[in-house]
Amino acid sequence: MSATLQHTPLADVHVAAGARMVDFGGWSMPLAYGSQIEEHHAVRREAGMFDVSHMLNIDVAGPQATDFLRHLLANDVARLTVPGKALYSCMLNPEGGVIDDLIVYFFAPDRWRVVVNAGTADKDVAWMRQVADTHPYGVTITPRRDLAMLAVQGPEARARVWAARPAWQAATENLGAFSGAQVAADTLVARTGYTGEDGFELVVPGADVATLWNDLVAQGVRPCGLGARDTLRLEAGMALYGQDMDESIMPAQAGLSWTVSLKDPEREFIGRDAVELNADPCVFLGLQLQERGVMRAHMAVRTAHGDGEITSGTMSPTLGVSIAMARLPVGAQPGELADVDIRGKWVPARISALPFVRHGKPVQHS
Template identity: 40%
Template sequence: MIMEENLLKTCLYDKHVALGALMSPFGGFIMPIQYTNITDEHNAVRHRAGMFDVSHMGEIFVSGPDAEKYVNHVFSNNIEGMEDGKILYGMMLNHEGGTVDDLLVYKEFEPDHYLLVVNASNIAKDYDWLCAQTEGYDVKVVNASDSWGQIALQGPEAEKYAVGTLGLAPAAELGFYTYYEAEHKGERMIVSRTGYTGEDGFEIYASHEAINEMWDILLDAGVVPCGLGCRDTLRFEAGLPLYGHELADDITPLEAGLGMFAKVKDKSDFIGRDALVAQKEAGLTRKSVGIELQDKAIPRAGYPVEVDGVQVGVVTTGYRSISTDRSVCVALVDKAYTELGTKVEIRIRKKVFPGIVTKRRFYETNYKK
């Protein structure tokens, strides 16, 4: 059990406490789960604008003459020839093809410079993993997670607040998965059109001081502070994976249904590639699917998926979807039961409830093109 005194605090910790947030451990940090309630915060992001403290995310900088070759060696997506200011999503895999972490790679506005944004719970593991792969590459790997704060400003009105309230005029010109960089009181600030909600929005990286300042300005302007509770319901509806649930050290991107981010055909080398090729040739034995229940009972992570009383899978995330008011989940299921429309059952406490295999996305996303 993690003792509360060992938990890390983000630079916005005092703001959360002052707002009366319900605080809970997440990824080694003490984080706000909700300020008012999950449903209201979820709806604020879907219909207006909300902001999240995501300062717990990790920032690892890679630079040096071999930076491109090195990042392409550890990263499943293809960064070769990536333009400055572009961002790519993908995974770092272990040699068995399992997922070390899923992350964003930012091509910085300097030759041979990349920023890797990783999950809070995996910062130490990722940094160790990255350092262990540098042999033969002339690169420098720096974990700068402690010196950056981050706000995710999300929702259909995010651009209005980024430009009008924060004065980040260039944000309006950003396409999805691109960023720009500026100076904020002499320190670096990164603004990217990215997020984890299925809505348009921005992720703003800056110094602790600048992040505190922007948080207050957005709060005064009426942006709703949102906790990790609705961050999870939002990303889940949008079909986005959460490490530790849909992805893990023993789950490959092919099994997770994220093969499009593992460029087995375009790239001749990256760690885990051989394992993915072998898995493709042998055929998958299990795959991540969506399941919708007819009943109102709520499927939750860890509940068994069954067919004729025999377990054929396990729920990785599930909710009564706030946006669609349906009981839905993502589950990792034996390949034989992954066709759309397949009838399965989910065991919830003492009863089983009938469900139907669906797509993993339960909500139509509204990204800026």
């Protein structure tokens, strides 16, 4: 592997397992260990796991940590009052564009954790420190590159984690969605994920992750790569930073208005003025191709209401047809027909609400 790429603590484990390694945001990461489709189905039907140690855990601490995060993030962390609870949010620039999408965990009013994407991690830390210093807030911002992270997903995922780590079950079996428990020093078990399936995301010391990975393999959890992760998240209607949104895209343009909290008129979060001034310029919906072919990002879409563009597209292993997410003109509605330009040919597609799949089954939208 190239010395210019960063490596997770599991890099040698992936290579030994025969993974095809690729450059993902400057990290050497497994694309697949064999059949990407079989990895996809393992998550939908049983249990699969992903090395997501390239993502960065950032600890935010200090007496003004809550005020800092209420200003930094578009969603309102004041909603979090139970230790271990988490929420999903966008971090915006003053123009309302998405710097990153992330998860933030509440441990105490003066102790939080933010989990950010790998490709934006350095930029995110720099932005957080700039905001903290400018106001200033009495917080410390600590990147935790000493930690590793696994996502164990699927209907059997939790049971197999408990089989591998029985001591964790008591503290985690009653966790609700978007909740976590600290089961040991620097060890967090959270009921979160990026696949549309149940499961856990596990944060452990980097020195411990290879043993945990091997113990999970022994319990029948299938290693999965980025290829399956992408088809799973797209079926689940979950946005990918850098593809479905970036600093030029507002949350509403990526179907993420629900992550922006405007309830407190006194909360002046970064980007609020821009978000409130700009009415939704488009709608973010799904597409299902009606003929053979595969939709991909940046393909043009035409509808009865005007033109749009695909942001993510793939062949859905669960549905057996090509699916996509797209920015479409206001007025476009689920159930209507559209056309997609696939290599110079306009191919019919049906507009769909999101998600396409949840908990292993196609979603039937009313």
